[in-house]
Amino acid sequence: MNAAVDKKALATWIDKNKKPFEDLALEIWEKPEMAHEEKEAVRLQTAFLEKRGFRVTQKEGLPTAFMAEWGTGGPVVGILGEYDALAGLSQAVTAKCAPVVPDAPGHGCGHNLLGVGCMLAACAVKEIFAAQNIAGTVRYYGCPAEEQLTGKGEMAKLGYFQGTDLSLAWHPGDHTSVSDSVMTALVSAKFKFKGKAAHAGGSPEAGRSALDAVELMNVGANYVREHMIDQDRLHYVITNGGLAPNIVPSDAEVWYYARAPHDGELRSLWNRLVNVAQGAAMMTETQVSHHILGGCYNTLANRRLNKALEENLISFAGSAGFDAEDLKFGREIQATLPKDQIEASLAKLSLEGDDRILDSTPLPCFDTGTFIMGSTDVGDVANMMPTSLLWGATWPVGVVAHSWQATACTGSAIGLKGMIQASKALAGCIYDIAKDASIVSEAKEEFAQRREGRKYCPIEDLLQA
Ligand SMILES: [Zn+2]
Structure with missing residues (x-):
């Protein structure tokens, strides 16, 4: 048996089977639902995963949260999916501001891709682990209301994350790299x-x-x-x-x-x-x-897990394969942005003077010690267990999340291609985690050190203690 050939089966499976996932990501994009109202997204995702042999569980008290699990024994790896949209960001797939429905919600943060990309990784892992007799459990977490920054904390209170060894996540963005920055x-x-x-x-x-x-x-x-x-x-x-x-x-x-x-x-x-x-x-x-x-909570990167994810992003996932048509659309979208906004994004990526438009070439993790002055409830999970997150290029450099430009791209071929690349990196990382027990043990050791033994408790309890 050749380990590299065996692992390659994951990427091959993703390429062969991506179509229904792409369709699902676009269907969720077309039906944007706000935080805690993601009923249709949950219905579509749970039906999709049940049909593919996942055990779906839902706990009382949070109707648009769920977990879909496959496998037996350890390691138990969680993948954090999301699906909520944003108020007022309805937008057609075109390079001018054009709401589909004025004032309606839209997927300006790309959570339609975020969730389905995680599902694709989970399904690929299931198929290849079953074919190659690899032990391990994969849990897809359907997490509601990320835009209110409370979904994962509420899921934690219901015990959703008990028994999970570590978690992986990705987020749409204007570049491709594993993140080591702190979100507040x-x-x-x-x-x-x-x-x-x-x-x-x-x-x-x-x-x-x-x-x-x-x-x-x-x-x-x-x-x-x-x-x-x-x-x-x-x-x-x-x-x-x-x-x-x-x-x-x-x-x-x-x-x-x-x-x-x-x-x-x-x-x-x-x-x-x-x-x-x-x-x-x-x-x-x-x-x-x-x-x-x-x-x-603030995010807390795990460097051991980051290393495993980055190896897969750089050496396994390949590029998103943006073609001439994607670049043309990317150029048109980028042309709607103020020049200094593009320059600021390039500076953030240490690419000053570069004229890149849309690029999925993975950058080495560059943001250690930096802060992103936004927040995400991935921070809650990251303070419960080792967690690693990557950014995947799903829109041109300079586009910011929560904009009409982002909504346009997350409903386009650009968004779908970025999603496939991210899902390959996640799936490859889970494969390595299942094959090499030292990743889990070292990541857990680092986590314990960085948390200094403190137990996780929800922010409101922590502040009122
Ligand atoms: Zn987001």
Whole structure:
């Protein structure tokens, strides 16, 4: 038996069997569903996987989450799928802003590709493990509501991730590489102030304004900014500012996101924010209460697992094979972007002066020690077990996620080809994990060291402990 030839069967299987997966990714793209509303995506994916011999389980309490499992024994490898879309990003597959349905959702983050690409890897692993008698279990996780950053934390509370040794994920993007950057930890919380209504003109002295409290809280929070670390973030919207100017508002509410590079720093930022809210309540003689809507951990790369994934991305997955037509569409899409946006993306990739448009050539992992000032609930899983994530080129350099350009590309041949490349890297990595027990043991050892033995608990519990 030749190990390389045996493993190649995975890529051959993917190339031969990709069509129904491509169709499924496009079907989900055509029916974009928002966070926690992904009923059709879940119906399509569970039916697809059941038909192909996966055991599908769903736990009560989170209707658009599921797990599809195949195999026996260890190692148990999870692949993190997603399928939610974004508000207002409906867009046709064309190089000008043209919603299919105005104001409707669209797949501007490519989660239609993200989920199905993971399914394709899981199915390829199943077929080749069965044919070659390889022991191991593969779990495809159907994760809801990534765009609200809470789906995987909620799945964790239901016990979905118990018994999984390690996890792999990928995300659509403008380049192809394994990621070692940190995406920030986040808490989402609403602060409600309760005051006293009164005639704002006739008897203002009888009123206590909840809106004043919200405004003072925001002023206080803005003064915190000067004394927080560079990677901390605070953003807010006022969700209730009162009813009419002639009534002193008795109720007001402000909704905050706080982000920090790691959960420990998030805790200290959160405590300061709660103090600011209490100060605002004291100044205005109102009462304040808060409600944490959810949150997520910072990502935590696992370098041993990253190495295994990167070897497969560079030496096994091949390129996405973008052809002249893809490049033409990519060029047209890229032409809609401001020049400095493209230059900033090239600089991020250390490719200044390069004129690349669309390129799936894997870059070596380049982002160790950097921060991405967004968040993902993959962070929750990454703080439960060794986890590795790769970016796959599914749109031209300079396009950013959550844009109409991204939606156009994730419904095009460009998106599908990037998805196939990513699925090969994931499948190849799972193959290596099953063949070489040292990957799991070394990844787990590194994970334990980096977590310093701390047990995972959901962000809201951590902040309120
Ligand atoms: Zn996303």
